Amino acid sequence: MTILTEGKDGPVILTPEQVEELGQALDDLRARVEADLGERDRDYIYKIIKTQRGFEIAGRGLMYLGFLPPFWLAGVAALGVSKILDNMEIGHNVMHGQYDWMRERGINSREFDWDTVCPADQWKHSHNYMHHTYTNVHDMDRDIGYGILRIDEGQKWNPYYLGNPIYAFLLMVLFEWGVMVHDLEADNIIKGKRKWSDLKPLLKGQGKKASKQVLKDYVVFPALTGPLFLHTLAGNAAANLVRNLWTFSIIFCGHFPAGVQTFTKEETEVETRGEWYVRQMLGSANIKGSKLFHIMSGNLSHQIEHHLFPDIPANRYPEMAPEVKALAEKYGLPYNTGRFSKQIGSVWAKIFLLALPDRLVKRTPTPGVIVVRNRKATEVGV
């Protein structure tokens, strides 16, 4: 397989040897970081957990003063931050197995569960396995549009997609519920690819997890504040909403900004490790920002590094990024990054544009990857 990338100065050709070389360089980088994991990374994740628990307790406590608007707002903010840290820098990363090497009770990919309605085991299947293994491969990676949105030109338009911006808005507001039902693959039920009976165990798990979350946020904690029941209920709902808006926005910046490429099943059927790495680099996008921004985004702002090394502790991504970027430059591969405003703007533009049939949209050519297989060129990602 030869991979060509169209850069500004025309196509860049990567020979199989170069792909191999790139893969080796990334393997070496991985090995170096892996060998260095230790006390520092352990201290880091525990510090984040302590901070998160601090915000959580503060948020719950502030609700007792919820009748005063500034305290109510502060409570919502604290609880929102707590849920964001829990879901992203802690939950997402721990459930990826990034801290499994610590062999710590509770802080590992088998035991950890996060503060959202989505059960950990279901998310691990659709995310760790389907999404991370088949990243941006059509009909394999269900994160391309999550079965409800048209987010890539490679998805064929139909009139349903006229509602694209509305679906996206609803998904944003109800994001934790969207993540929960993701594994049900409701669209496949409608298409008849999946049986209702397949859903039973999934629904059972979702019901169990969601009822615990609902009981906690919408019954028990409000009840504990007595006469402030409704204030607290509204505050907890607002905190969940804050988390939904934020996580949706960060996650959509990971694979959907302009320039990110998608692939077909045929193109990726037999892949070497080097080719897998190249696909991950082409299929992900980073967000520039401060250290605090990276922590609050669970380091998914280093989506490229995360997709190359999904099980390396996320606090290492900022250190690895310059080397990954240098490698991308060396081989002429794009390294998609930008400020949050640019990336999220580009995502929403795509959501609106792709609602329309192709003939109504003036297509702006984006650099595509040409994958040569059996000496036959097919163009994808355009």
Added chain:
Amino acid sequence: MVGLIDLVQTLTTPHPLDRYLELVSPALTARELRAEITHVSRAVPGSVTLTLRASRQWRGHSAGQYVQIGVSINGVRHTRCYSPIDPESRGDRFLQLTVKAHPGGLVSNYLHDHAEPGMVVDLAPAAGVFALPERRPDRVLLVSGGSGITPVLSMLRTLDAEGFTGEVTFLHYARQPEMVPHRAELTAIANRRPNFRVEYRYPVEPGTVIDGETSTGSGFFDYDELERVAPWFADAQTFVCGPPPLMRAVQTIFEAEGLADRVHSEEFTLTTVPADPAEATGTITFSSSDVAADNTGASLLEQAESAGLTPEYGCRMGICFSCTATKVSGCTRNLRTGELDADPDKQIQICVNTAVGDVDIAL
């Protein structure tokens, strides 16, 4: 109490209450067993004796049983088994461990060098069938070698504390007198109780040069020794813990005498030495399914499937961690990095690991 914890956990869900409490203080846990080191003694060279105060979940131990101690070393939690040396059922939450620093032993050396009062360790409830029977036998023979002294020391101290009136012989093998932990106490017991006999042996290894002469080895356990220290051994219950050659020697003699059912021993295996990774040898035991198969050198996932098992898996290339399983014992090699791993009780990705020699996987 349990009901109350469940109630509080409706507030901390999805995290267990202990995940909050441990951030306040590591020894403050509602469910999990932990222990705080309260006293450290390094009186005997090469070993350290720790006194621990367990959290309130501790249910004590039977003399001879072991506990698991977990400590974090350079960010990684390591767990090892140690036998408490104190008498059983003291009704309090204290336990004592003597840890010998083995050459290359990560945890034993760490505890020897770094254990200090205030340190909190993970603790697992006492386990193991190597223990004094509830109904004490009339005669008890205890044989130990090196750091194998710990479980039998607990037995001896238990019998002493109970005012045992039968006959007891304690026979211990060590390199030199000063390497015997708790020697003063052992001697004190022997002096106090005429029915307790305490004997030490310092065998000479074959090949040792003494006064210009190379010894062929002497002072090791044999039938004559047994007759000397416990002529009543045929009527006794015998408990042995020590290095494999000592255990073999005792077992061989008891088997020859037709007394195999009267000798109880505690395996005392050191970490498996990694074998040549190029050779696929040994047997893979899938202990949760009670299935075993000859190692073919393929990934453990493939071998499990060939053996008719259906373990959970995902990417089959070491990314998704769907297939992670517990390696109970043995040495494995990472197919991607070539790295060997001989740590027991470790979570491994079975799709990218293969067995090097005998391996036990909890599948």
